[in-house]
Amino acid sequence: GAGVSQSPSNKVTEKGKDVELRCDPISGHTALYWYRQSLGQGLEFLIYFQGNSAPDKSGLPSDRFSAERTGGSVSTLTIQRTQQEDSAVYLCASSSIGSPQGTQYFGPGTRLLVL
């Protein structure tokens, strides 16, 4: 079946502009994560959605970052007033309560470059 998809695959923007990144999780997956990965670095947790529960936003680096998940499916990560330090690959992952429990399936990422 289809995996996790993300769009756009690449985004170049000017400092100060807003950007929206989209994630389409695997159908039926109740959990959805956003991560940020700078070049050569690890996975920086941003936000976690699980079913209808309130999202865990503890990883969002500033109030310029927000995310929503509509209808328990598609998620959008919004970065307002982008800064050069926001340049990174943004990865989305989804997982299911079914087997194997907790395995995260990652999308291909959106590579964001802020000029």
Added chain:
Amino acid sequence: GENVEQHPSTLSVQEGDSAVIKCTYSDSASNYFPWYKQELGKRPQLIIDIRSNVGEKKDQRIAVTLNKTAKHFSLHITETQPEDSAVYFCAASMPLGAGKSTFGDGTTLTVKP
């Protein structure tokens, strides 16, 4: 919350040698421990996992061990090959719905031919 520490951060081995990567976790409620491999420019992908009711799991050249008492788990790769070169991430997961997964910082493995 959960805290996962991963060591070493970089590891270089000769082709054919073994490689071991270790992780510790803090929350005894974590019950699922996956390992992901991320090749350069690609997304992380699951390579092996272990649940808290199992002490060891093997899949060809890779194995994972878990010590629940000490709260640590390890990835073992035997007979390493150049294509094993990648970044490896461990993670500790709560029962789904109880909390999020937490990743280690990653280990960059280089296998020299």
